Amino acid sequence: MKKIPPFKLEKIPLSVESKNLPGFKWADENIGSRNKLGGEPDFIQGEDVPICEDCKKRMTFYAQLDSINDEYCIADCGMIYVFMCFECNNVKSIIQSN
Numbered sequence: 001m002k003k004i005p006p007f008k009l010e011k012i013p014l015s016v017e018s019k020n021l022p023g024f025k026w027a028d029e030n031i032g033s034r035n036k037l038g039g040e041p042d043f044i045q046g047e048d049v050p051i052c053e054d055c056k057k058r059m060t061f062y063a064q065l066d067s068i069n070d071e072y073c074i075a076d077c078g079m080i081y082v083f084m085c086f087e088c089n090n091v092k093s094i095i096q097s098n
C-alpha cells in the first residue's frame with residue numbers, strides 16, 4: 001500500500017458567499033479545519049480502512065474533508081474520508097461522525 005506524506009488543507013474562500021458563510025454555533029473549535037491530504041486519517045469512530053474490491057489490498061488514505069458549518073454539516077460534525085488504490089484506480093469514501 002502506497003502512503004502519502006501529510007499535508008494540511010486550508011479552507012480559503014473563493015467567493016463572497018463562501019467568505020460570509022456563518023460558522024458553527026456549538027461545535028468544538030477545531031471542527032471545520034480538519035481537512036488534510038495524506039498522512040494518517042483522524043478517525044472519529046475508530047479505524048476503518050477499506051479494502052480494494054479488485055486487488056483485495058488495504059487502500060491508501062488520500063484525504064479527509066471536514067464539515068463546513070451548521071448548514072453543510074456531515075452527520076454530527078463528521079468528516080468524509082477518501083481512500084484510493086493506486087494500482088487499480090479504485091476510490092472509496094466513508095463518513096464518520098461524533
Ligand SMILES: [Zn+2]
Pocket residue numbers: 052053054055056057085086087088089090
Ligand atoms: Zn486495488
